[in-house]
Amino acid sequence: MPLPPAHPSRPTLSDTILASAQNVQAVLAGRSLSDSLSTTPAALRASVQAVAFHTLRNLGLAREIKLLMVKRTPPNQLFDALLLVSLALLETAIDAAETPPDTSPARRHIPVYAVHTVVDQAVGVIDGQKKLQPYKALLNGVLRSYIRERPGILTQARKNPEARYNHPAWWIHRLRKAYPDQWQALLAAANIPGPMTLRVNARRASVADLMTALQDAGISAVSSSEHAITLASPLPVHDIPGFDEGWWSVQDMAAQQAAMLLPLTPGMRVLDACAAPGGKTAHILERADVELLALDTDPQRLQRIHQNLQRVGLDGDHVSTKCADAADPASWWDERPFDAVLADVPCTASGVVRRHPDIRWLRREADIRRTAQLQGQIIDALWTTVGPGGHMLYATCSIFPQEGEQQAEQFAQRHADARRLPAPGQLLPLDGAGGVTHDGFFYALFAKTA
Structure with missing residues (x-):
């Protein structure tokens, strides 16, 4: 759903899109996303991580759509990243608008906004970026054209395995060779974020102790083994009882x-x-x-x-x-x-x-x-x-x-x-x-x- 109206302590979607593009640009230049995110302002970090993760999980498709729609991409790396982020968000927005809501745990991580909101906020990014202003009309035109022409473009884009599976071609080839019966399932699973699992420190607490504390805090979780608990949804560690006391550690x-x-x-x-x-x-x-x-x-x-x-x-x-x-x-x-x-x-x-x-x-x-x-x-x-x-x-x-x-x-x-x-x-x-x-x-x- 769209973000609520801007609040002094809450980032706008355009702020998030710009910072996400900067992080995606860093990854495309060879920097790890963790390192890049560490330099993102704290107020933006959570929303930027969600959008940047989503873009990178859909980068193969976004790249192919861009290649089909923009014959000559401007030589501006930030604009290139902004276009990729915008296309990844827009594709998800259109898909969400055309299909029944999916509330499964695997889909909760996906940042979904209204179609018009994505376009307006993405184009709005350029207003505050002098070096990007020559490309405002291009960005607006590409996004609005994709809304109109999506079915044909999407069909053509998915002919490329990198776009269909959102992994590099060599990676797809390696998995296909190593796991001939499971390679497609492995590629699909790689685009589903892992759950947050807590390993209980038996020297300080028990699974029962932590489950009780989580229930008292209104946090939904299940006991996944005699030593571990898996949360229904990830949370910041300091929002979970027992972290500072050393009751548990995050570990898959x-x-x-x-x-x-x-x-x-x-x-x-x-x-x-x-x-x-x-x-x-x-x-x-x-x-x-x-x-x-x-x-x-x-x-x-x-x-x-x-x-x-x-x-x-x-x-x-x-x-x-x-x-x-x-x-x-x-x-x-x-x-x-x-x-x-x-x-x-x-x-x-x-x-x-x-x-x-x-x-x-x-x-x-x-x-x-x-x-x-x-x-x-x-x-x-x-x-x-x-x-x-x-x-x-x-x-x-x-x-x-x-x-x-x-x-x-x-x-x-x-x-x-x-x-x-x-x-x-x-x-x-x-x-x-x-x-x-x-x-x-x-x-x-x-x-x-x-």
Whole structure:
């Protein structure tokens, strides 16, 4: 529905569209949306995130419509992004006006405005932007022409797979090859935002405690496992009871399996490599009283581990952190073997695109080979730190086999002392009866023989 009339503390839709275009422009220039959004004024950030996410989830279609309607796009990157945002919003507005209301959880995230509101507010953006004013008539003409000619343009646009599936052509090809029976479902699921799942800190609360607090606060939620709760709709963390008290942490159901799969007993020496921002670190410490070392190469992200552990009350003397490269043990390892190692290695993050829709447009096909090579280097290095009888869990938030099963098989071939144990393997983010319940992840667990 349209935004209510402007209020001094509430952004107008034209403000939101302009800031969204600036963020989409940043993504198209190679910057992550999270970084870009961090510079967006706080009053605008929520509405801009919703519109920018929506545009990036529909970028393939918006691009193709633009190419069909504008033979020569002006050489102004902000105008190009503004046109893409406007077309994405307009297509949704027309579709909503022509079809029955859809109140399913998968559709609640979609920003829907009246058709005339989208056109007026998008064109209104240009009035306050001197460098865009030469293109006002073009923007107005394209949007109004699309309203009149939509059926034919949409049919033509969807002949392009990038427009039909809203993913790069190479990404579509890779999934089609790897999952011949599921590739279309995977592409569709990637455009449905993931639910907000809370992992309950058993050291401070129980699922029952948190469910009661949520009910008292009027927040709808369901218990999704013995350790987790899923909210009906995402909320800012400080609007949810128990966050500051360390009762829970936000963590997807697939990511929660990492600490559950590692064999942990009190007193173990544990390594969490590539640990930031510390969600899995905290989960390990919630499960058992272990001596833990957390590594990360980024000092700022390492600081987030300290902050997260402090909030949940697990930042004691039994935890240490180091800013170091996991692939270079000589720079940080004291040669005392670890009993358990979590190797949550860098990857393309292809399994979490439903939460980060910019990823599909930022990645290049060559990134798969590059990250796979880096992963191999890291897990080979980390294996040297595992003591006899110890375990290493290889984990990635990817659905590309090169960063999953292929990597695990190659590792086992390189290391005769690595015995593969039961683990989930590839978890695919497919739509089920309750929606897409978890992100895409891969897990392989290895034991070190004598």
